Amino acid sequence: MATPNLSHRISLQIPTAFIRSQPPSTAISPKSLRFRNLALKPEPKNRLKWSIKLSLVEQGPPKSSTLDVQQLVGFLYEDLPHLFDEQGIDKTAYDERVFFRDPITKHDSLSGYLFNIALLKTLFKPLFQLHWAKPTGPYEITTRWTMVMKFVLLPWKPELVFTGTSVMGINPENGKFCSHVDFWDSIEKNDYFSLEGLLDVIKQLRIYKTPELESPKYQILKRTANYEVRQYDPFIVVETNGGKLSGSTGFNDVAGYIFGKNSTSEKIPMTTPVFTEATDTELSKVSIQIVLPSDKETESLPNPNQETVSLRKVGGGIAAVVKFGGKPTDDVVREKEKTLRSNIIKDGLKPQMGCLLARYNDPGRTWSFIMRNEVLIWLDDFALD
Numbered sequence: 185m186a187t188p189n190l191s192h193r194i195s196l197q198i199p200t201a202f203i204r205s206q207p208p209s210t211a212i213s214p215k216s217l218r219f220r221n222l223a224l225k226p227e228p229k230n231r232l233k234w235s236i237k238l239s240l241v242e243q244g245p246p247k248s249s250t251l252d253v254q255q256l257v258g259f260l261y262e263d264l265p266h267l268f269d270e271q272g273i274d275k276t277a278y279d280e281r282v283f284f285r286d287p288i289t290k291h292d293s294l295s296g297y298l299f300n301i302a303l304l305k306t307l308f309k310p311l312f313q314l315h316w317a318k319p320t321g322p323y324e325i326t327t328r329w330t331m332v333m334k335f336v337l338l339p340w341k342p343e344l345v346f347t348g349t350s351v352m353g354i355n356p357e358n359g360k361f362c363s364h365v366d367f368w369d370s371i372e373k374n375d376y377f378s379l380e381g382l383l384d385v386i387k388q389l390r391i392y393k394t395p396e397l398e399s400p401k402y403q404i405l406k407r408t409a410n411y412e413v414r415q416y417d418p419f420i421v422v423e424t425n426g427g428k429l430s431g432s433t434g435f436n437d438v439a440g441y442i443f444g445k446n447s448t449s450e451k452i453p454m455t456t457p458v459f460t461e462a463t464d465t466e467l468s469k470v471s472i473q474i475v476l477p478s479d480k481e482t483e484s485l486p487n488p489n490q491e492t493v494s495l496r497k498v499g500g501g502i503a504a505v506v507k508f509g510g511k512p513t514d515d516v517v518r519e520k521e522k523t524l525r526s527n528i529i530k531d532g533l534k535p536q537m538g539c540l541l542a543r544y545n546d547p548g549r550t551w552s553f554i555m556r557n558e559v560l561i562w563l564d565d566f567a568l569d
Contacts, residue, residue, distance in 0.1 A: 251356050253319045260317045260327060260352075267301065268310045279355055279362040286366035287374050287381030297364070308333035308344070313403065315568055323354040328568060330404050335389065344388040346370065347407045370409050384409075392509060392556040394544045397456040400475055402503075405568050410527045411506045413566055418500040419475050420482055421459065424493045426472035429462050429541050430514040434472040437493050442474060446486035453477050457542035457558070465537055467518060502566045504528050504535065506559050511552040517541050520559045534564040 263273050275298060284291040284300065291297050304310055310333040320326040326349055333344045346368055353363035371380045402414040422441045427433030435458065442452040459473040476485065482497050506524045510516070521539045528535045542558040 251323070251354065251359060253322070253325065253354065256354065256359070257317050257319060257325055260325065261314065264314045264317075264327065264329075265312065267312045268305045273301070277360055279358070279360045281362065283353075283363040284365075285376050287368055287371060287376060287378035288385070290376050304333070307337060308335055315405070320351070323356050325352045325354070326350065327352065330407075332404065338389065340391050340393075342389045342391070344385065345404055345407045345412065347404065370407050372409075390509065391554045392507075392544075393551070393554040394556050395456050395546075397454055398475075398477055399456050399544075401478065405502070405566065408527075408531070411504045411524055413563070414503050414505055416498075416500040416503060417478075418497060419478065420480060420485070420495060420497050421473035421475055422488065422493060422495055423461075423471045423473040424490075426460050426470040428514050429460050429467050429470055429539075430512050430517045431460070431470075432472070434492075437490055438472060438474045440490075441488050441493055442476070445489050447489065448486040450486050452480070452485075457544040459540050459542055461538065461540045463538040467521065467539065469538075502563045503540075503560045504533065504563055505561075508557050508559075509553060509555055510557070511555065512541060512543060512557045517557075517559060521561070524559055524561055528561060528563070533566060536562040536564060 259274075259277065263277065267273055275294065278294050278297065280294050281292060282294050282297045284297050289300055291300055310331050313330045315328040315330065317325055317327040328347075328349050330345070330347045333346075334341045335344060347370070348366055348368040351363075351365045351367070352361050354360070355362040367374045368381065368384070370384050371378060373380045400419040401417040404412055404414055406413040422438045424434040424437045442454060444451045455475045455477060457475070459475065461471050461473060463469050463471075476495075482495055485495055488494065504524060504527075506520055508516075508520060524539075525535050538561075540560040542560060544556040544558075
């Protein structure tokens with residue numbers, strides 16, 4: 185639960201407002217402190233950080249602080265999951281002047297900060313997931329998160345995904361958060377106003393026609409400019425040998441299983457997507473698969489009537505995924521796999537052999553340009569830093 189009044193929990197003695205990762209050499213009189221301007225300084229790997237330049241008019245000897253940053257970390261683990269639900273965040277934990285920036289939005293007050301949250305909640309129905317929070321300085325906490333949003337004003341309700349980190353500065357005079365700066369994983373230029381950030385939003389508004397059927401459950405851990413990293417829960421497939429990666433050889437056999445061609449004549453609900461999986465480097469050894477509903481267990485499922493059809497439990501795991509529209513011809517799929525694998529390796533990740541093509545649509549029932557397809561490559565490991 186959110187804390188009724190966070191400032192009552194923390195005893196503080198330093199009259200400063202220093203919020204970056206290095207402690208001040210001298211104390212700052214709160215009456216003399218002014219936010220003068222914001223400067224962007226480049227970091228390694230083209231990252232950016234905000235540096236707040238302060239006016240130091242009156243200075244005094246440094247004093248000790250009893251600020252418990254780890255306690256604030258625990259507070260964020262409790263409070264941030266309520267960012268977009270009915271309870272909401274504990275606004276008493278924030279200064280009246282909260283400095284907020286992301287690549288396309290900025291506010292300098294608590295009312296503006298809360299307005300931004302309310303606007304996102306109204307227009308996008310966000311789902312927010314906090315991955316971790318940790319101290320990154322005496323008066324600074326960094327969080328990593330995923331936010332998935334559906335834009336409700338457009339008829340097709342496109343899903344926008346953002347992942348990144350937030351650097352949250354703490355005012356040591358009162359223990360309240362006085363700054364919140366977001367960095368998106370999907371862009372290089374995170375300064376305000378970022379045209380790259382705006383284009384990232386616009387390109388996610390593309391129309392995809394996806395059936396409202398159950399699909400394998402996953403969490404999006406990170407979304408870069410080129411691919412997503414997802415953590416899949418285990419799922420069960422019915423499969424048989426296929427022809428080529430983009431083909432449909434064997435589909436009638438696996439579809440027949442869920443339509444009742446099994447040992448008990450049980451009809452099983454249809455799901456999405458249809459997978460074709462290649463398990464070799466040449467992408468030539470292919471199987472075609474239909475995912476079975478998540479409430480099914482291997483032991484309770486009927487046996488296939490055909491010897492060439494089998495059931496298998498996929499253990500889940502971490503996958504890098506690229507999404508694309510249009511008809512997934514063999515040449516297109518192989519090029520997507522090649523590019524995805526190259527980007528994975530360039531980013532220091534370890535891809536497994538082979539790949540999966542996920543087709544969410546029936547090619548005969550929708551326009552080809554709005555078909556949703558994905559290429560997945562399993563990863564050996566992934567550290568969410």
